[in-house]
Amino acid sequence: MLQLIKTSDGSHTIKHLELNETYHSTHGAVQESNHIYIEQGLHYFIDRFKAKSINILEIGFGTGLNALLTMLDERTRGIKKTYHTAEAFPLPDGMIKQLNYPEHLPYEGAAQGFMQLHEATWNKEVTLSNDFTIHKIHADVCSLKLEEDFYDLVYFDAFAPRVQPEVWAKSVLTNVIRGMNNKGVIVTYSASGQFKRDLKDLNMQFEEVPGPPGKRVMVRACRLRK
Numbered sequence: 372m373l374q375l376i377k378t379s380d381g382s383h384t385i386k387h388l389e390l391n392e393t394y395h396s397t398h399g400a401v402q403e404s405n406h407i408y409i410e411q412g413l414h415y416f417i418d419r420f421k422a423k424s425i426n427i428l429e430i431g432f433g434t435g436l437n438a439l440l441t442m443l444d445e446r447t448r449g450i451k452k453t454y455h456t457a458e459a460f461p462l463p464d465g466m467i468k469q470l471n472y473p474e475h476l477p478y479e480g481a482a483q484g485f486m487q488l489h490e491a492t493w494n495k496e497v498t499l500s501n502d503f504t505i506h507k508i509h510a511d512v513c514s515l516k517l518e519e520d521f522y523d524l525v526y527f528d529a530f531a532p533r534v535q536p537e538v539w540a541k542s543v544l545t546n547v548i549r550g551m552n553n554k555g556v557i558v559t560y561s562a563s564g565q566f567k568r569d570l571k572d573l574n575m576q577f578e579e580v581p582g583p584p585g586k587r588v589m590v591r592a593c594r595l596r597k
């Protein structure tokens with residue numbers, strides 16, 4: 372069972388009642404996604420590598436909020452974004468239609484973009500603008516075969532390791548890292564001790580950076596050393 376709830380910045384999130392977990396922070400869904408995935412992920416990567424194109428992998432498409440923010444991001448307009456996102460349990464249409472993200476984003480065309488993302492056919496690459504292509508993969512990330520050496524940036528946005536340890540398993544992380552190229556960067560809201568140890572074991576250089584409201588730190592991990 373899923374329940375729509377309002378977070379502190381006014382934007383919605385969804386609560387998964389069996390897991391007792393929300394899709395985003397209750398301190399502000401838009402604020403959280405913007406901070407972790409856009410500012411500390413997308414902008415960090417583009418600024419650090421002066422990239423003119425970027426291949427992104429998201430674990431957990433969910434409400435499509437991270438995809439929407441990435442697609443509409445003004446700072447990276449003109450930079451070609453190829454966005455692959457794995458989702459095992461797509462949300463029902465009735466729930467998606469109630470989400471209020473477009474009205475919380477300062478972008479013209481947010482409502483249309485949100486609709487296009489959700490209407491994009493699963494398991495197919497779909498071009499939505501000159502600089503944004505999405506491929507929504509309806510699959511369990513734990514058994515997903517990823518392209519190797521392909522991704523620049525990974526948004527690791529599964530439910531928390533406490534409720535979904537299998538998604539954070541070292542074998543899954545190993546597979547994800549294999550899919551990344553040698554400049555690859557992972558960002559996630561979780562700062563779980565086991566996840567950090569696994570990143571270190573897998574030769575990733577991780578750092579804790581300030582988190583969004585309500586969260587002291589988040590994790591960013593890079594393949595390249597500084």
Ligand SMILES: C[S@@+](CC[C@H](N)C(=O)[O-])C[C@H]1O[C@@H](n2cnc3c(N)ncnc32)[C@H](O)[C@@H]1O
Binds near residue numbers: 432529530
């Ligand atoms: C914390 S929510 C975040 C979703 C999304 N990024 C958003 O902004 O709405 C986690 C998402 O991971 C999905 N998920 C859970 N287990 C999964 C699995 N094994 N493989 C792929 N996706 C999974 C859930 O259905 C949910 O949509």
